[in-house]
């Protein structure tokens with residue numbers, strides 16, 4: 001039970017302080033932070049660790065804001081707390097390899113959000129204004145300044161939002177490395193354990209049931225990505241988390257020639273070169289999903305559209321062959337904000353969710369850990385509280 005991936009054989013309920021449901025980045029990062037602080041934690045993963053979004057994503061560290069669903073004043077105003085989380089995320093990623101004593105390919109050499117039209121440049125101006133007002137280091141630069149940083153950019157680029165903290169990390173490595181460190185500190189991590197039912201015995205007293213065993217926990221954290229809403233329903237909590245299937249493409253390798261993360265304010269595009277020389281190209285192009293067997297597939301339309309969007313601003317890609325394409329299941333909330341906090345309807349029951357969860361995963365896990373390690377001392381940020389969807393405030397038992 002103490003070893004990564006081992007399964008408990010005993011029929012007796014296992015007792016723990018915190019039961020974490022989900023072995024993606026958020027669950028593994030939380031297990032690490034709790035175990036290191038001496039909190040007893042059991043993580044239950046129904047499949048294998050890091051096999052869903054956390055291990056199939058693009059590995060981009062989007063420290064500057066993505067393009068929000070709306071750029072009007074109301075949306076941008078609502079994004080202020082989120083910008084502050086992005087500032088924390090930059091610090092978290094810069095320090096994680098030293099903090100956890102792991103090597104997971106973190107490279108933060110900056111990134112450019114491109115504009116090719118005057119309208120797009122206006123969007124960037126609004127984005128930069130909100131980012132800078134909340135302490136995020138971003139600057140609006142001209143197309144020529146962008147090309148001075150990245151000579152391979154097309155002449156059509158007329159402006160860019162530059163953020164020196166944007167970057168990437170190896171998504172295949174991060175969550176498993178943190179899980180290993182969590183077990184070093186005493187966390188129990190078990191795979192192949194599908195949480196099928198939760199009984200609320202009273203405040204801070206829960207029984208979780210998997211086909212193999214029961215777990216009695218004082219506190220629960222649901223970190224189950226797109227399946228979070230299915231689990232919160234077990235205690236009567238409805239959350240509007242909507243799934244989205246995204247596809248990714250990888251090209252053949254080139255000598256090192258791009259160390260920036262490239263995005264586009266008007267097109268679905270993220271682009272970067274990995275240490276091995278391949279380009280990872282994505283940006284929100286849809287895939288296909290069959291929920292009954294959790295099957296994800298790519299589409300020719302998305303592959304062609306994504307590579308066209310990339311080659312339009314980075315012509316080098318026109319001559320590169322795509323070697324691999326895949327799809328993963330992500331999810332998001334209607335306001336694009338994470339959910340970090342306790343459910344008032346079942347004291348001790350917590351939710352940890354982020355749509356941009358690779359970038360924000362470490363930070364969200366840290367905030368959740370602070371709430372659990374020193375209950376009542378860490379101020380829950382109302383912008384991220386589950387109560388915003390439920391209409392009731394969290395009270396302590």
Ligand SMILES: Cc1cc2nc3c(=O)[nH]c(=O)nc-3n(C[C@H](O)[C@H](O)[C@H](O)COP(=O)(O)OP(=O)(O)OC[C@H]3O[C@@H](n4cnc5c(N)ncnc54)[C@H](O)[C@@H]3O)c2cc1C
Pocket residue numbers: 021022023024025026027044045046047048049050051052053054055056057058059060061062193194195196223224225226227231245246247248282327328329330331352353354355356357358359360361
């Ligand atoms: C293709 C793609 C590209 C992306 N690119 C980026 C990017 O470049 N940068 C970025 O910041 N974000 C990106 N994202 C988003 C990011 O990957 C996710 O937000 C993040 O990985 C979510 O992590 P998680 O731990 O919350 O969820 P997940 O990684 O989905 O993990 C949830 C886990 O919960 C488990 N689980 C579910 N139900 C149960 C149950 N009943 N019992 C036990 N276990 C259960 C699942 O098996 C799964 O392992 C991308 C997403 C996709 C799909």
